[in-house]
Amino acid sequence: MSDLTTTAPRRKDTPLRRLARQFLEDRIAVAALAVFLAVALFTLLGPFIVPQNPYDLAQLDFMDGGLPPGSQSFSGMTYWLGTDTQGRDMLSAIAYGLRISLAVSFTSLILALIIGVAAGLAAAYFGGRIDTLIMRVVDIQLSFPSILIALILLALFGRGIDKVILAIVIVQWADFARTVRSSAIVERRKEYIEAAHCLGLSRQRTMFRHLLPNSLPPLIVLATVKIASAISLEATLSFLGAGVPITQPSLGLLIANGYDFLLSGRYWIAIFPGVALLITIVAINLVGDRLRDVLNPRLQK
Amino acid sequence: MLVYLIRRLGQSLLVVVVMATLVFLGVYAIGNPVDILVAPDAGAAEIARVTERLGLDKPMWQQFLTFAGNALQGDLGDSFVYGRPALEIILERMPATLELTFVALVLSTGLGVSLGLVAGLWPESVAGRTIMAGSILGFSLPSFWQGMLLIMVFSVMLGWLPAGGRGDTVEIFGGLRVSFLTWDGLVHMILPAINLTIFKMSLVIRLARATTREVVPQDYVKFARAKGVSRLRITFVHVLKNMMIPVVTIVGLELGSMIAFAVVTETVFSWPGMGKLLIDSINLLDRPLIVAYLMMTVLIIVTINLVVDVIYTLLDPRVRLAGTSA
Amino acid sequence: MTLLSVENLQTHFFTREGVAKAVDGVSFTLARGEILGLVGESGSGKSVTGFSILGLVDEPGRVAGGRVVFDGTDLVGMGEGPLRALRGKRIAMIFQDPMMTLNPVLRIDTQMVEAVRAHDTVSHAEALERARLALEKVGIPSPETRLKNYPHEFSGGMRQRVAIAIALLHEPDVIIADEPTTALDVTIQAQILAEVQRLCEETGVAMIWITHDLAVVSGLADRLAVMYAGRIVETGPTAEVLGAPRHPYTRGLIESVPQGKLHGARLRQIDGMTPSLLNLPAGCAFHPRCPRADAACRVMPDLATAGPRAVRCHHPLTDEETTP
Numbered sequence: 012m013s014d015l016t017t018t019a020p021r022r023k024d025t026p027l028r029r030l031a032r033q034f035l036e037d038r039i040a041v042a043a044l045a046v047f048l049a050v051a052l053f054t055l056l057g058p059f060i061v062p063q064n065p066y067d068l069a070q071l072d073f074m075d076g077g078l079p080p081g082s083q084s085f086s087g088m089t090y091w092l093g094t095d096t097q098g099r100d101m102l103s104a105i106a107y108g109l110r111i112s113l114a115v116s117f118t119s120l121i122l123a124l125i126i127g128v129a130a131g132l133a134a135a136y137f138g139g140r141i142d143t144l145i146m147r148v149v150d151i152q153l154s155f156p157s158i159l160i161a162l163i164l165l166a167l168f169g170r171g172i173d174k175v176i177l178a179i180v181i182v183q184w185a186d187f188a189r190t191v192r193s194s195a196i197v198e199r200r201k202e203y204i205e206a207a208h209c210l211g212l213s214r215q216r217t218m219f220r221h222l223l224p225n226s227l228p229p230l231i232v233l234a235t236v237k238i239a240s241a242i243s244l245e246a247t248l249s250f251l252g253a254g255v256p257i258t259q260p261s262l263g264l265l266i267a268n269g270y271d272f273l274l275s276g277r278y279w280i281a282i283f284p285g286v287a288l289l290i291t292i293v294a295i296n297l298v299g300d301r302l303r304d305v306l307n308p309r310l311q312k
Numbered sequence: 313m314l315v316y317l318i319r320r321l322g323q324s325l326l327v328v329v330v331m332a333t334l335v336f337l338g339v340y341a342i343g344n345p346v347d348i349l350v351a352p353d354a355g356a357a358e359i360a361r362v363t364e365r366l367g368l369d370k371p372m373w374q375q376f377l378t379f380a381g382n383a384l385q386g387d388l389g390d391s392f393v394y395g396r397p398a399l400e401i402i403l404e405r406m407p408a409t410l411e412l413t414f415v416a417l418v419l420s421t422g423l424g425v426s427l428g429l430v431a432g433l434w435p436e437s438v439a440g441r442t443i444m445a446g447s448i449l450g451f452s453l454p455s456f457w458q459g460m461l462l463i464m465v466f467s468v469m470l471g472w473l474p475a476g477g478r479g480d481t482v483e484i485f486g487g488l489r490v491s492f493l494t495w496d497g498l499v500h501m502i503l504p505a506i507n508l509t510i511f512k513m514s515l516v517i518r519l520a521r522a523t524t525r526e527v528v529p530q531d532y533v534k535f536a537r538a539k540g541v542s543r544l545r546i547t548f549v550h551v552l553k554n555m556m557i558p559v560v561t562i563v564g565l566e567l568g569s570m571i572a573f574a575v576v577t578e579t580v581f582s583w584p585g586m587g588k589l590l591i592d593s594i595n596l597l598d599r600p601l602i603v604a605y606l607m608m609t610v611l612i613i614v615t616i617n618l619v620v621d622v623i624y625t626l627l628d629p630r631v632r633l634a635g636t637s638a
Numbered sequence: 639m640t641l642l643s644v645e646n647l648q649t650h651f652f653t654r655e656g657v658a659k660a661v662d663g664v665s666f667t668l669a670r671g672e673i674l675g676l677v678g679e680s681g682s683g684k685s686v687t688g689f690s691i692l693g694l695v696d697e698p699g700r701v702a703g704g705r706v707v708f709d710g711t712d713l714v715g716m717g718e719g720p721l722r723a724l725r726g727k728r729i730a731m732i733f734q735d736p737m738m739t740l741n742p743v744l745r746i747d748t749q750m751v752e753a754v755r756a757h758d759t760v761s762h763a764e765a766l767e768r769a770r771l772a773l774e775k776v777g778i779p780s781p782e783t784r785l786k787n788y789p790h791e792f793s794g795g796m797r798q799r800v801a802i803a804i805a806l807l808h809e810p811d812v813i814i815a816d817e818p819t820t821a822l823d824v825t826i827q828a829q830i831l832a833e834v835q836r837l838c839e840e841t842g843v844a845m846i847w848i849t850h851d852l853a854v855v856s857g858l859a860d861r862l863a864v865m866y867a868g869r870i871v872e873t874g875p876t877a878e879v880l881g882a883p884r885h886p887y888t889r890g891l892i893e894s895v896p897q898g899k900l901h902g903a904r905l906r907q908i909d910g911m912t913p914s915l916l917n918l919p920a921g922c923a924f925h926p927r928c929p930r931a932d933a934a935c936r937v938m939p940d941l942a943t944a945g946p947r948a949v950r951c952h953h954p955l956t957d958e959e960t961t962p
Contacts, residue, residue, distance in 0.1 A: 266457060273464055532740055
């Protein structure tokens, strides 16, 4: 409606506060954020509140193997989510597994973010050959499916937490680089960058004080999407047996371990870690979805 | 157009060469190539034979030329496990994967576009909201986990569908084995196909919805209405045609990713395709097979990207013009 | 003879912040072959009025009251089917931005043939021939080959000609033109205006020409209706309204148009801003910006009719005041 302009006076507030207010208008997004914070809290405090350390063999009772949810152990402890075949309390296993899953994915995300932002800013700022070179690498990288690249890397290097992190970083940096570059290039053409140049501000300062902040909104949205896909990728790799080692089982590996018992009816060994994984990823994606709507200037009415 | 095609073809070749080089570096230059290329239990004679065949005493660039030369002739080494050329085994397994991928591609595009259209035309409706909630679930659930749920519900609890395997196959075109033409094969294919479909379908739904919502308020849609054109025609000609450009591009580019993700589906459902073969090879350290899979997939993906680019220029008149004049 | 009469039209937008009365009690008539200029600033409701006639108002807007009587039938509340049969057939529209009105991924022939066949069951070949003739009529060179082109292969002016050709396909009784020259270069604007004037004379089509630019309609329209904040504030024959405006707002509009003969004269502007439709001042919506406003203006004035003219003002300008 080009003809319907509303020029109602709005009360002045900071962009950040406006975003927060818009974000909070959506009940589902708020619920998702609350769930994610609860998951994060559980991840941090989990080892202190769950009944056992699932990898301390002394605490396991083999006699309690394969108990369904809600069973009592011999010593009177309740296995709320049942036990696996070795008598490991699933709730405790999930608490430890979640730590590994989130630690791996957040570490990789931060590394990918740093590398991607640096590469994208460099491409946008210097342009020319550096730009062409970086973007060619990004294009080639992005034309191959993430799972394929990750699998190949792990097939070459073998499994291990550090290798999974490396694989996720290699898979994910390119997206950040491309996003930062495209928004930074838009900004670069604007006059204030010229002005900053004329004022004699250093290149680093121009890049990080002027170009970066304007690339932030798309970057934030991308980071939420990527953290969810990092969690998912790590779980998938571990499920396929190419991810984290058996001694440090993430949620994906817990699910893989339970997979064999799924057909025999002991569903809880695979299902509960899967539910934990699902809740985490869905919560992050819902938050990301809302952020995308809030930060997208085209959808602002 | 021809100039554009040739230039694009050149780029694709370059990508293949780059990837081949990376594979070469990955397999031959990192660690001891002999360790990677012979079976772990190989004796000294075997090691000596491989070392000589690969010419590992020669300088690196010469080794690379040998590797590239062999690869060009389709020789990517013999599988340790099967004792036959790796490429041959990959080619044997490929139809199963491609069949599954193709079915999933058709399903995810067809369902995704229609559901996305509904969600885009009526974003506030119950149907629209349900579709969007479903699509968030669809791309949030890791695909192996979806597959397990499908098995648990439809195979274990309900007992309706088989949990794994390919079922009966028939040969068509003299040698191509397919499942979808036999009842048993079709039944075996349902769950894996759904599994592979859901993730991509969710992406297509979101894309289709977003484009629909972008197109519907455009002046040209209103103008078409002002011309007296029916809603049906507006939806299926004006909106759909605009929507198909990004959708075809994305679906095409995602086809490669679907072939790669078939690795997961095939593992969960014991589907005897090349993805399952890759995982088995990784577990058995059958490196020539890994290399063969990688080279094959790179080739497929590069080809797909090329075809998608061409289709895209055919679909979008604006790009077509820019392409010919450039 | 009255062909179209809009009576007390109400088109409201039901937004989260409240109800915006984009069109609030608009009435006017249009005779066969007449050209009516509907003038106002952005946000005055003139485009929404145009869309309301054909039932093309988008959500969250809707026609909340009033009648649109066309050739004896009320179009408000008419079903989508009969309305569709009318659109493009008897009442056609031309939009503001020719860059946006043609679907970028469909060829011109597709878009014209579908317009023909939306109303007439004719063969594709016949529809194509009619499209070709229509393009010829609006002065597009070599229409045969141009039909095969996509919109982006045309210039802005040429696209607007195509849009006009589409509007003329069915020889409608009324064309609603929503600022059709605003997005064009001034020289192209003049060409299109001349073209439209010629076509109107040839075909005898009646027209509602919506614009914010008085200069454009001054030579074209038979009558003017000036809108402000969803209401008509003044109507009358073009020469009379422009020569001796009654409403202070109309005078403000006229004085803000640069005129060649008043070289060196200062342009005047209307102080203040267009009010938000969600938060209109009480009474006459123009009073906060009006130099003649007083306490009486806090009550909405009626549209007072005198002969062919009408004005909605407590303190209308007299002839002495407006003649320089």
